[in-house]
Every structure is written in structure tokens, then in C-alpha cells.
Amino acid sequence: MLPTEEVRMAGIAGYGAYIPRKRIRTEEIARQWGKDPGVIERGLLLEEKSVPGFDEDTITISVAAGHGAIDRAGVDPQKIGALYIGSESHPYAVKPSGTVVAEALGIGPEVHIADFEFACKAGTEAMFVALGLVEAGRVQYAMAIGADTSQGAPGDALEFSASAGGAAYVFGVDHVVAEVVETYSYTSDTPDFWRREGEFYPRHGGRFTGEPAYFKHVLTASRAIMEKTGLTAGDFAYAVFHMPNGKFPLTAGKQLGFREEQLETGWVVPTMGNTYSGSSPTGLAAILDIAEPDDLILITSFGSGAGSDSFVLKATRRLPEVQGLAPTVRSMLEGSRQYVTYGEYAKFRGKIIAND
Amino acid sequence: MRDVAIVGAGMTRFGELWDQGLRDMFVEAASGALSDAGADRLDSLYVGCMSGGQFVGQEHLGPLMADHLGMTGVAAVHVESACASGGVALRQAFIEVGSGMSDLVLAAGIEKMNDGADVTNVLATAADQELEVYYGVTFPGLYAMIARAHMQRHGTTEEDLAWVAVKNHRHGAMNEKAQFRREVTPEQVMASSLVSEPLRLLHCSPVTDGAAAVLLCPLDMAREFTDRPVKIVATGLASDSMALADRDDPAFLDAVQKSGQRAFQMADIGPRDVDVAEVHDCFTIAEICCIEALGFVEEGKGGPAARDGITAIGGQIPVNTSGGLKSKGHPVGATGIAQTIEIFRQLRGEAGQRQVENARVGLAQNMGGSGASSVVHIFEGV
Numbered sequence: 001m002l003p004t005e006e007v008r009m010a011g012i013a014g015y016g017a018y019i020p021r022k023r024i025r026t027e028e029i030a031r032q033w034g035k036d037p038g039v040i041e042r043g044l045l046l047e048e049k050s051v052p053g054f055d056e057d058t059i060t061i062s063v064a065a066g067h068g069a070i071d072r073a074g075v076d077p078q079k080i081g082a083l084y085i086g087s088e089s090h091p092y093a094v095k096p097s098g099t100v101v102a103e104a105l106g107i108g109p110e111v112h113i114a115d116f117e118f119a120c121k122a123g124t125e126a127m128f129v130a131l132g133l134v135e136a137g138r139v140q141y142a143m144a145i146g147a148d149t150s151q152g153a154p155g156d157a158l159e160f161s162a163s164a165g166g167a168a169y170v171f172g173v174d175h176v177v178a179e180v181v182e183t184y185s186y187t188s189d190t191p192d193f194w195r196r197e198g199e200f201y202p203r204h205g206g207r208f209t210g211e212p213a214y215f216k217h218v219l220t221a222s223r224a225i226m227e228k229t230g231l232t233a234g235d236f237a238y239a240v241f242h243m244p245n246g247k248f249p250l251t252a253g254k255q256l257g258f259r260e261e262q263l264e265t266g267w268v269v270p271t272m273g274n275t276y277s278g279s280s281p282t283g284l285a286a287i288l289d290i291a292e293p294d295d296l297i298l299i300t301s302f303g304s305g306a307g308s309d310s311f312v313l314k315a316t317r318r319l320p321e322v323q324g325l326a327p328t329v330r331s332m333l334e335g336s337r338q339y340v341t342y343g344e345y346a347k348f349r350g351k352i353i354a355n356d
Numbered sequence: 357m358r359d360v361a362i363v364g365a366g367m368t369r370f371g372e373l374w375d376q377g378l379r380d381m382f383v384e385a386a387s388g389a390l391s392d393a394g395a396d397r398l399d400s401l402y403v404g405c406m407s408g409g410q411f412v413g414q415e416h417l418g419p420l421m422a423d424h425l426g427m428t429g430v431a432a433v434h435v436e437s438a439c440a441s442g443g444v445a446l447r448q449a450f451i452e453v454g455s456g457m458s459d460l461v462l463a464a465g466i467e468k469m470n471d472g473a474d475v476t477n478v479l480a481t482a483a484d485q486e487l488e489v490y491y492g493v494t495f496p497g498l499y500a501m502i503a504r505a506h507m508q509r510h511g512t513t514e515e516d517l518a519w520v521a522v523k524n525h526r527h528g529a530m531n532e533k534a535q536f537r538r539e540v541t542p543e544q545v546m547a548s549s550l551v552s553e554p555l556r557l558l559h560c561s562p563v564t565d566g567a568a569a570v571l572l573c574p575l576d577m578a579r580e581f582t583d584r585p586v587k588i589v590a591t592g593l594a595s596d597s598m599a600l601a602d603r604d605d606p607a608f609l610d611a612v613q614k615s616g617q618r619a620f621q622m623a624d625i626g627p628r629d630v631d632v633a634e635v636h637d638c639f640t641i642a643e644i645c646c647i648e649a650l651g652f653v654e655e656g657k658g659g660p661a662a663r664d665g666i667t668a669i670g671g672q673i674p675v676n677t678s679g680g681l682k683s684k685g686h687p688v689g690a691t692g693i694a695q696t697i698e699i700f701r702q703l704r705g706e707a708g709q710r711q712v713e714n715a716r717v718g719l720a721q722n723m724g725g726s727g728a729s730s731v732v733h734i735f736e737g738v
């Protein structure tokens with residue numbers, strides 16, 4: 001073993017989120033397909049979801065969230081040595097989103113960049129790697145983003161949830177607002193949800209996406225990280241789990257012993273929808289918006305295919321100082337909104353076949 | 357014919373068995389039946405399965421299952437009669453043992469429905485493709501038409517239908533193998549989503565994985581394997597027109613009546629002699645039609661039977677004490693054998709909380725499609 005140096009307690013130095021203003025109500029989508037909106041609202045616990053405008057995509061969402069993260073971190077973007085963006089909807093199949101985002105945020109050109117993909121956990125994947133580089137001392141700061149303009153086929157149950165938004169995190173060993181106490185990843189070859197090269201919409205295994213996929217990975221990872229840290233559900237102030245719909249994260253949380261008060265802050269899905277790679281990272285941002293020093297926070301993502309990343313975070317005294325430096329998640333969710341019809345939604349999402 | 361007995365039974369839990377394939381489920385059920393009887397050999401086996409080919413891309417199930425059971429070499433064949441495949445597999449095994457051709461024969465049923473297949477379309481292959489399916493009908497649609505006809509002809513109500521689900525869930529809540537071990541209220545049934553009017557979600561049996569197997573031998577060999585054999589006293593099989601539209605009365609299941617009459621005649625008993633019955637409640641309306649066609653209630657009087665407690669445990673003729681297809685689950689090819697196992701347990705006094713007192717004669721009725729095939733077996737405790 002190498003001689004041990006002083007342990008570098010790395011963590012989140014700054015965070016930011018972005019949710020587009022346009023919204024579509026569950027009722028409006030249900031009406032379009034002749035479904036009973038009450039059944040969907042009660043079954044999936046979804047009221048409305050965000051919709052990207054014509055000029056919004058994973059890159060613009062990443063830039064908006066990234067600004068917030070840099071402002072809260074209060075660091076020189078030039079000192080960010082790595083930038084990773086996790087998404088299922090990178091605008092280009094070949095050509096990184098990260099280069100555009102770095103340029104817009106004033107990061108680089110001395111920077112390592114990669115776009116990540118691991119279904120809905122690509123965002124925490126980026127966070128995991130960014131954290132590792134900072135802990136290793138390879139870079140001073142690293143930025144990780146989870147953002148999506150999620151796809152769901154017309155008429156598919158996914159259409160009620162697939163939405164747009166994301167969150168960005170700057171990791172460092174100073175300026176820390178939330179220390180990373182522990183991480184844990186759990187992965188298996190479980191084909192529950194996929195989109196092949198060139199396909200427009202993802203496909204999924206229906207009910208197979210529940211128990212053997214989402215619940216198996218989320219519950220295993222969460223239990224393992226609690227065992228690793230010796231913490232129990234009661235020790236946490238907040239917990240957030242990947243939110244494919246309103247029901248799954250609450251069910252998972254309750255099975256792990258969390259109470260509703262610990263879950264409701266990060267449970268942004270009923271009015272935001274599922275922002276895929278941005279889902280649990282945005283829920284975490286909503287928690288950081290109000291958490292107090294020494295609060296313990298659990299985040300567990302889920303990506304189909306399948307895997308979960310868990311992080312145990314501990315808020316520092318610096319957190320309350322930065323909460324007001326960028327828009328909060330709730331201010332975007334509950335602030336000014338523009339409701340669109342299904343027709344407008346279909347237009348914005350490119351679901352209408354037009355000449356040109 | 358020699359007298360034939362069931363001497364062992366085994367089955368998997370019914371439900372979404374994500375970590376078990378067709379062969380795993382078969383081996384669990386079949387080895388369960390063999391070890392239940394303490395048997396280490398087989399002369400032959402029948403596997404009832406509706407559509408291994410379309411659900412999981414696997415045909416040629418006879419040798420595959422014999423192989424994985426560690427019985428390579430035995431006579432093994434796949435039997436198909438849509439959702440009645442399990443019941444028909446039992447009939448073939450019964451005939452083979454009864455004829456003196458073989459001594460130890462396994463009758464099994466399996467279905468793996470949760471593996472990505474388009475279940476509604478696979479099931480629709482049990483209806484008439486040219487006369488029905490091409491026009492878009494599905495099984496909930498066909499049974500909804502049967503329900504409408506029954507309502508119109510006999511005044512059956514949506515509430516009558518709901519009570520069948522309530523009763524079967526009440527029974528199924530006591531069955532550790534059942535997919536849905538919970539009770540439902542009439543209000544919950546009547547507020548559940550419409551699937552095909554007037555049928556709602558809680559009027560429909562679920563999509564299920566599962567396997568079940570029973571071991572048959574001549575009655576005079578039975579004591580070698582168990583102290584409590586159950587005798588198969590009769591079998592009856594009948595067919596009807598495939599297309600619902602070709603039937604004189606869509607509210608009456610002719611094949612069920614014929615298969616029942618044939619079995620009653622062979623057993624030389626009548627419906628009043630039956631102490632406990634499992635019938636094919638793939639939809640709540642199906643149970644109503646089946647108990648009428650079998651003569652447990654008069655034609656047209658099946659509607660209120662569940663609400664009035666006639667078909668509940670403790671009633672005049674307890675029906676679907678296992679929870680039925682509705683609550684126990686309906687892995688289509690396995691259903692006929694699972695029904696048989698419930699009767700086997702009841703006649704041996706092993707049904708626990710759902711035991712029907714002094715049950716001596718039991719009946720199992722299993723059907724395919726919208727009633728185009730039906731098979732009935734009558735059993736007697738020994």
C-alpha cells in the first residue's frame with residue numbers, strides 16, 4: 001500500500017438546475033388517447049410535466065444548469081478540469097454535447113470532456129467519475145451534468161412522464177456545500193428499457209421494468225450504502241430516488257423505512273415529470289435548496305440496462321450561503337409556466353411529420 | 357379401463373416469475389410431484405402448454421422437459437388446446453394409465469407469459485383468426501359480448517359480475533400460491549378501469565407465469581406412493597364452434613355442458629353430488645356461464661350465485677376455492693393442472709383455511725378460447 005496522504009474529503013462545491021417553462025398536463029395527454037386522466041393521475045401520481053421549447057435541448061439545459069452550479073460554487077470556470085454530461089438525448093450521435101457546454105460556460109480548453117450514456121443514471125454516472133478525479137487530485141474541480149429532453153412514444157405510458165430538465169454539479173475539495181460521505185454502485189445485465197441506434201423512441205419491457213429492474217437495483221444499492229456507512233433510514237434528513245413516475249420512488253422509499261417527510265422534498269416528479277438522466281440529480285438539487293448544515297442526504301439513481309448509483313452526502317455550513325445564488329428547483333417548478341396543448345406538444349417534440 | 361389415481365402433486369407459485377424460465381418452472385413443479393409421491397421413475401409425461409412457441413419461442417416441449425427433469429428417454433409429448441391445454445394433458449395421462457398402456461404418467465401444465473411477448477395477440481390465436489381476430493376482436497372483447505348477451509337474456513348485472521371477483525379474491529387471499537393474495541370489495545371492482553365494456557380490470561384474470569404437475573398411476577398401485585390417493589373417476593371433453601357468432605346462444609357455453617354431461621355420465625353421478633368445484637373463470641362472466649352449463653345452478657341463475665354465497669366456501673357448491681383464475685392467476689397452459697391440484701388438496705383434507713368440510717367428490721372444468729373446447733374431470737377421495 002502507498003503511504004496514506006491526508007484524506008481529501010471531496011464533495012459538491014456548487015449545484016444548479018434548469019427546468020423548461022412549458023408544461024403539459026396529464027389530463028391533456030390522457031384526453032388525446034382516450035384514457036381516463038383520473039386513473040393515470042392516481043396510478044402514476046403525475047399531474048403535469050415539463051416540455052422543451054423549440055430552442056431547448058440537452059445542451060441548452062446543461063448550460064443553464066451549469067451557470068447555476070458555477071455561480072454557487074464561486075469558482076473560476078477555468079479551474080474546472082473535467083466536464084461530463086450524462087444524457088439519453090444528446091443532440092448529436094457523433095460530436096460531444098460537452099464541448100458546446102464548456103465553451104458556453106467558459107470552461108477549457110484545458111479540460112477533459114466526455115458525454116455519458118447509461119439510460120437514466122447517466123447523470124449520477126458523470127457525478128461518480130467527476131468526484132473520483134477530484135478525490136484523486138487529478139483535477140481541482142470537475143463538473144458533472146445530468147440532463148435530458150426525454151423521449152416517449154406517442155400513446156406509450158412513457159408519454160405521461162418523459163419530460164425535460166437537468167442539474168449540474170461542481171465537485172471539489174474546497175468550497176464544499178455537501179461532502180460525499182460514501183458512494184456505492186450496483187449493476188447487472190437487465191434489459192428492461194432500451195433504444196437502439198437510429199430509433200426515435202425507447203422500448204421497454206412493461207412490468208418487467210418494475211420489480212426485477214427498478215426495485216431490485218434501487219433497493220439493493222440503497223441498502224448496501226446504508227450498511228457500508230452504518231446509517232439507517234432514520235439518520236437521514238432527506239432521500240431521493242430515481243423518479244420514473246410518482247409511485248416507484250415513494251414505494252422504494254417506504255420499503256427502505258423512509259417517511260414521507262424525508263421523501264417529499266426531492267420528489268419533484270408529479271409536476272416535473274421524469275427528466276431521465278436529470279431526474280434524481282434534479283431531485284437532489286431541490287433538497288440542497290433547503291437543506292441545513294449537517295443534514296445527511298441519500299440519493300440513489302437508476303438506469304435501465306441496469307444499475308444504480310448511491311451517494312451519501314452531508315451538508316456543510318457553506319450550503320445556506322449559496323442557496324440563494326441561483327434559481328431554486330421549486331421556483332422553476334412553481335414559477336411562471338406556459339401550458340401547451342397536445343398539438344403544440346407534438347410540434348415542439350418533433351412528433352409531426354412535415355415536409356422539410 | 358383400470359381405475360386411476362393421482363398420488364402426487366407439485367406446483368410453482370403463480371405470478372410474475374421474472375427469474376424462472378419455462379423449463380425451470382416445469383422442473384420445480386414436476387420434481388415436486390415426483391418427490392411428493394416418492395417416485396423416482398416415469399413411463400411417460402404430457403406437457404400442456406398453450407403457446408411456448410409464441411410466448412418464448414420454444415416448441416418441442418416434450419423432450420425438452422423430460423431432458424431437464426433428468427428423465428431423458430421417457431415418452432414425452434406436448435398437448436395443446438389453448439387455455440384447456442393442462443386439462444387435456446390430464447385427460448391424455450388418465451387414458452394412458454387407464455388403458456393399461458403405462459403405469460406412471462406425469463401430467464403437467466406450464467406457461468411463461470411474462471417474457472416480452474404481446475400477450476393479447478398471442479392469446480387471440482385461440483380465437484378464430486379468419487372470422488374473429490382479423491376484425492380486431494380480443495379475448496376481453498369476446499367475453500364482454502358473452503356478458504352483454506347474458507345481461508340481456510337473464511338480467512345479470514355488473515354487480516353480479518363484481519361479486520364473482522370479490523368471492524374468488526376472498527378465497528385466493530388464503531392461497532399461498534396465488535398471484536393476488538388480497539381481498540377486493542365490490543366497489544373496488546366496479547370502479548376499476550374499463551377493459552371492454554362491461555368488463556373492468558378486476559373482472560379479468562391476470563397474465564401469469566407458472567407450472568403445475570400431478571403424478572398418475574393405477575389405483576391398485578397407489579398405496580406404494582401415498583396413503584391418500586385421489587381417484588379420477590371421469591373425464592369429459594367437448595368442442596363447440598370456434599367463432600362466438602356461430603353459436604345459437606352466445607350466453608350459453610355448449611361445450612362446457614357437453615363435457616360436464618359426459619363426465620357425469622361416466623362417473624354415474626350428477627351435479628348435486630359434487631362437494632367442491634374449480635371452474636374456468638378467465639373472466640367473471642365465464643364463472644357464471646360455467647356453473648350454469650355444469651348444472652350447479654339453473655340456466656340464467658348463475659348471476660347472483662356469488663353474491664348470494666351459493667358458490668363461496670360454506671355455500672351450497674363452493675366454486676374456485678383456490679381463488680380461481682382471477683386471484684390465483686392464469687398461466688394458461690398450467691391452469692387445468694392447478695385446478696386439479698386444488699381438488700386433490702381438498703379431497704385429501706389438505707386445503708388449510710380454505711378447506712371445504714367433508715369434501716369427497718370434486719370437479720375441475722378447464723376451457724379453451726371463448727368456450728370452443730372444454731374438459732371436465734371428476735375426482736373422488738379414497
